[in-house]
Amino acid sequence: MRLELGTFPVRDVVFGSRTRWQDGVLEINRDALLEEVRKDPRLTKAALELARPGESTRIWPVRDAIEPRVKVEGPGVVYPGIAGRAIDTVGQGRTHRLAGISVVEVSEVLPHDAGGDFNSIFWDMSGPWGDVLPVSKLINICLVVEADPALTVLDQNDAVHRATLLICDRLAETTRGLKPPETEVFELKPVDPALPKVVYIPCLHSASAMSGNSSSGFFCTTATYGLSQLTSPWVLHPNEIIDGAITGPYRIASSWHIANNPILLELYRRHGVDVNFVGVIAVRTEWTTMAEKELMCLQTAKTAQMLGAQGAIVAWDAGGNEFLEVIHTVRACERVGIKAILLTSEDDPTGGAPTLLEPLPEADSVVSVFIGGSGYPGAAQGAGNVLPRVQRVIGSPTRLVGPVREEVMEVAGPMPPPRYNDTYGFGRLSGIEY
Amino acid sequence: MSPLRVVHFVNQYFGGVGGEEQANIPLEVRDGAVGPGRLLQEILGDQGAVVSTVVCGDNYFNERRDAALASLGQALKTAKPSVVVAGPAFDAGRYGLACAEVCKAAQEMGIPAVTAMHPENPGILTHGSEIIAVPTGNSPVEMRSVLQTVARLALTLGQGKELGPAAAEGYLPRGRKLGMRDDPAAKRAVDMVIAKMKGLSFQTEVPIKLPDRVTPAPRLTSLKRASIALITTGGLVRKGNPDKQSSGNPTRYYRHAVSELESLRGSDWEAYHGGYFNYYVNSNPNYILPLSFMRVLEREGAVGSMHNWIWAMPGVGTPVAKSKRFGEDIARELKAEGVDGAILVAT
Amino acid sequence: MISAIYELPMTTGANRVVKGARIEHVCGDPSLGEQKDFEYGLRITRMALKALETAVDKPTLFDPADMPPAVREVVHAS
Numbered sequence: 001m002r003l004e005l006g007t008f009p010v011r012d013v014v015f016g017s018r019t020r021w022q023d024g025v026l027e028i029n030r031d032a033l034l035e036e037v038r039k040d041p042r043l044t045k046a047a048l049e050l051a052r053p054g055e056s057t058r059i060w061p062v063r064d065a066i067e068p069r070v071k072v073e074g075p076g077v078v079y080p081g082i083a084g085r086a087i088d089t090v091g092q093g094r095t096h097r098l099a100g101i102s103v104v105e106v107s108e109v110l111p112h113d114a115g116g117d118f119n120s121i122f123w124d125m126s127g128p129w130g131d132v133l134p135v136s137k138l139i140n141i142c143l144v145v146e147a148d149p150a151l152t153v154l155d156q157n158d159a160v161h162r163a164t165l166l167i168c169d170r171l172a173e174t175t176r177g178l179k180p181p182e183t184e185v186f187e188l189k190p191v192d193p194a195l196p197k198v199v200y201i202p203c204l205h206s207a208s209a210m211s212g213n214s215s216s217g218f219f220c221t222t223a224t225y226g227l228s229q230l231t232s233p234w235v236l237h238p239n240e241i242i243d244g245a246i247t248g249p250y251r252i253a254s255s256w257h258i259a260n261n262p263i264l265l266e267l268y269r270r271h272g273v274d275v276n277f278v279g280v281i282a283v284r285t286e287w288t289t290m291a292e293k294e295l296m297c298l299q300t301a302k303t304a305q306m307l308g309a310q311g312a313i314v315a316w317d318a319g320g321n322e323f324l325e326v327i328h329t330v331r332a333c334e335r336v337g338i339k340a341i342l343l344t345s346e347d348d349p350t351g352g353a354p355t356l357l358e359p360l361p362e363a364d365s366v367v368s369v370f371i372g373g374s375g376y377p378g379a380a381q382g383a384g385n386v387l388p389r390v391q392r393v394i395g396s397p398t399r400l401v402g403p404v405r406e407e408v409m410e411v412a413g414p415m416p417p418p419r420y421n422d423t424y425g426f427g428r429l430s431g432i433e434y
Numbered sequence: 435m436s437p438l439r440v441v442h443f444v445n446q447y448f449g450g451v452g453g454e455e456q457a458n459i460p461l462e463v464r465d466g467a468v469g470p471g472r473l474l475q476e477i478l479g480d481q482g483a484v485v486s487t488v489v490c491g492d493n494y495f496n497e498r499r500d501a502a503l504a505s506l507g508q509a510l511k512t513a514k515p516s517v518v519v520a521g522p523a524f525d526a527g528r529y530g531l532a533c534a535e536v537c538k539a540a541q542e543m544g545i546p547a548v549t550a551m552h553p554e555n556p557g558i559l560t561h562g563s564e565i566i567a568v569p570t571g572n573s574p575v576e577m578r579s580v581l582q583t584v585a586r587l588a589l590t591l592g593q594g595k596e597l598g599p600a601a602a603e604g605y606l607p608r609g610r611k612l613g614m615r616d617d618p619a620a621k622r623a624v625d626m627v628i629a630k631m632k633g634l635s636f637q638t639e640v641p642i643k644l645p646d647r648v649t650p651a652p653r654l655t656s657l658k659r660a661s662i663a664l665i666t667t668g669g670l671v672r673k674g675n676p677d678k679q680s681s682g683n684p685t686r687y688y689r690h691a692v693s694e695l696e697s698l699r700g701s702d703w704e705a706y707h708g709g710y711f712n713y714y715v716n717s718n719p720n721y722i723l724p725l726s727f728m729r730v731l732e733r734e735g736a737v738g739s740m741h742n743w744i745w746a747m748p749g750v751g752t753p754v755a756k757s758k759r760f761g762e763d764i765a766r767e768l769k770a771e772g773v774d775g776a777i778l779v780a781t
Numbered sequence: 782m783i784s785a786i787y788e789l790p791m792t793t794g795a796n797r798v799v800k801g802a803r804i805e806h807v808c809g810d811p812s813l814g815e816q817k818d819f820e821y822g823l824r825i826t827r828m829a830l831k832a833l834e835t836a837v838d839k840p841t842l843f844d845p846a847d848m849p850p851a852v853r854e855v856v857h858a859s
Binding site for chain 3: 645646647648650651652653654655657660662668710711712713714715717718720721722724726727728730731736737775777778779780781
């Protein structure tokens, strides 16, 4: 598989009479795009607003954010399978991307229909929360969109996500026929056989664990070729992920994060230099019996062996019992001689508690991206680990909080941050001993 | 740069006064370095000066703590050190405790302090999260190498600089907190996997910390006369959640009276828990709190009785320290209420 | 402790751990139909009592499938 990724940097976004990219400026015909979005009768609201880095702006609720990409050569479409898109295998040919922006899905639509799981993520474009988010450095094109509440949650999810993808497609389409200012070729060429072989194992939370629904409809969660339910592990070429084969958010990790995946890119760029990147195994997590969990791990280790892996980087996107699949994958790999690294956030260490849910002796090589219980650099300086007031809110001005979500909180006001994580290793925050 | 002023704390033995029989000597201050302090001075060279040594009997410090600390405070006010060094205490328990207290007292006065002792010294077990302590073995045989690390840390602290992470600097970790590393995590992960595959040395960012073991309670010898209580972390609430219990990381647990109930019914109870699909429990709450089954076993005579109260909370997202407190509180209540055994269902 | 993901409590210090059916329905299985679902839950609970009666010196797993056949006959109460 050979993929050329052409990058069109965007240093400014303006609303204007046309939709086009020229010399780093993305002009958007807002009315024309929204007219097209509004053709879906399921939608009750659709608006586009811009959020720029450094602004005192808060975006709430953020369900997902997607980088506009388009396949200009080669089979399939970017972000395959999700919300009814074609499922052809991607990863070949040429794909264009608009860099420095994302299309943000801002909507009150619930992630899924089982209850108990609510939208919880917001972004600040500046301030202590903005400082820790890679996405606050982007110009964020926010689609504030709502669907008819009389529809099923699945249907509402489908409607708003299709709208977001439509905007992405139209924006990315502006680059078709243009020569990309930057191009990178992604190909796992044969390399020196002495280089150590590494497999990348991202573990993905699955919707069916929480909603009990194994339908193929779109829940607001991470999907592989559009499927977000529990399935056996997926063997993927990294190019497929660059073309968006894993997409959809889970908590703070959005489609943008996954497509710009630093672990994947780091391995790819060092392929032939000091590693041999042999492939990706995506593990769906949150199976609900011990046998099912363990089965996934053993099969993943076997698959890694079949790929020739000598080492593995295991990452995960969640918090909770799915950690068992993650840590048991580390264990299963180690037991067959594959050296495994785990990239994870840590739990609250108060009282000397272990900071991993199930601390196994095989987890002896861990990269930490966060630790609970001590706030984080900027917010900790504020009163009670609370983020400061902002001047502008994109999305809903209020949110429901409290144990039974009865209290109304002003979004612009001081607000505790969402649960932080850095699933794919963008940043330098870490748990450290002192 | 003039040498940093150092005050050194030792016990009666290292202070050259005597052994156990002198453990009651009160705190006294000597000029300059005494005993191992002389080796410390040698290692510090011209970067540090042990201006005085505080000597105190192990028993005096531990039994007359207030008096000892008062005298210590006076000594430090007089000597005005940039840093305090206590010990090394190795595995001497009373000495280790005294060293730890000396460090804490100095820190409270705004003077950084460093000590050294065995990781299982009571000084560490009691105060480890609050002091900088270099780990040692049992024997003063390693005095020189320990003092070398102590001296390095003392100079860093005395110069007002921040210490690096515990593992890198050679002191026992006090705890973990959020910090910044030099490289992004993705790069660190790839570097680490390469090092591991090649058999090169590397440092994990999360040292393995295994959970505490708990001594098992002895078995129940007369189940047929025993009172058994049911507990769940599956987020059981009365239907409609009138208590307004949260769906995770609760501030408290709730107990419910069940003496009249033969079974938990979906019309009266439900699950409110953000970590699993609540649907099945909503139709049959006995799935997470086996009340209906216990009634059968009671009638059968397989068990003495089911306790009249049940305990419930949503376990998801709850920090370990809080969970521990909940457990201890519930255990106390169970014991007070004459319960012999408990069954806890987790989701 | 009754848990469907029983390795976790055993690693984290629980000494008497009974295998539960599934996280969403720990003491039983709705797919078995009402009668067998109830029998399953009863068997799990019996096993929990047996665990309380058993001396252990470390985390020990108790499998309801190991209950002897005789006790699987149920006085069904609904």
